[in-house]
Amino acid sequence: MEEEKGYRSDPDAAGGGSPAGAGIGVLELGTYCGYSTLLIAQALPPGGRLLTVERDPRTAAVAEKLIRLAGFDEHMVELIVGSSEEVIPCLRTQYQLSRADLVLLIHRPRCYLRDLQLLEAHALLPAGATVLADHVLFPGAPRFLQYAKSCGRYRCRLYHTGLPDFPAIKDGIAQLTYAGPG
Ligand SMILES: C[S@@+](CC[C@H](N)C(=O)[O-])C[C@H]1O[C@@H](n2cnc3c(N)ncnc32)[C@H](O)[C@@H]1O
Numbered sequence: 001m002e003e004e005k006g007y008r009s010d011p012d013a014a015g016g017g018s019p020a021g022a023g024i025g026v027l028e029l030g031t032y033c034g035y036s037t038l039l040i041a042q043a044l045p046p047g048g049r050l051l052t053v054e055r056d057p058r059t060a061a062v063a064e065k066l067i068r069l070a071g072f073d074e075h076m077v078e079l080i081v082g083s084s085e086e087v088i089p090c091l092r093t094q095y096q097l098s099r100a101d102l103v104l105l106i107h108r109p110r111c112y113l114r115d116l117q118l119l120e121a122h123a124l125l126p127a128g129a130t131v132l133a134d135h136v137l138f139p140g141a142p143r144f145l146q147y148a149k150s151c152g153r154y155r156c157r158l159y160h161t162g163l164p165d166f167p168a169i170k171d172g173i174a175q176l177t178y179a180g181p182g
Pocket residue numbers: 029030031032033034035036037053054055056059082083084085106107108111
């Protein structure tokens with residue numbers, strides 16, 4: 001796995017699997033109150049669509065209000081209340097998401113591997129798709145990282161990050177580029 005220090009804005013991280021970003025599909029797992037949702041929504045190209053999944057209905061209700069207050073309609077940003085493992089298998093049929101060009105895993109590191117494999121099993125990742133996974137070093141997602149590095153279907157980069165109030169704790173974001181089912 002290549003390693004880089006610090007955050008870096010990477011325009012290729014969004015829309016890698018979609019020509020010129022047209023009709024890009026973005027999937028976020030772990031909305032909470034919608035902070036990252038709004039940042040992603042602002043960066044969506046025309047015709048792009050963001051689906052964000054939150055299992056806690058109370059925080060989802062707050063996020064729903066903030067997303068609509070910010071001016072994004074349901075066509076552009078759809079908030080799905082449910083657990084990732086229940087929602088992913090329904091994305092194609094119930095939510096008309098046929099491809100996730102960019103996936104953000106920001107919900108629960110111990111679920112990252114299961115959910116990545118669910119996305120693969122339901123053929124939701126096009127070749128060239130980007131998967132960004134937060135907190136892969138703390139609390140950590142070792143099985144996810146091991147799988148991504150060893151299965152032969154991903155190019156992996158690790159960006160080292162820290163927690164603002166706890167500089168001694170080292171964390172990281174993984175960027176995976178999907179090569180296809182192989
Ligand atoms: C770290 S917070 C997300 C932070 C958020 N993206 C932001 O920018 O503020 C993680 C969220 O994931 C949700 N979550 C945890 N496990 C989940 C799952 N399996 N499916 C969907 N949401 C989940 C939690 O309820 C929590 O709101």
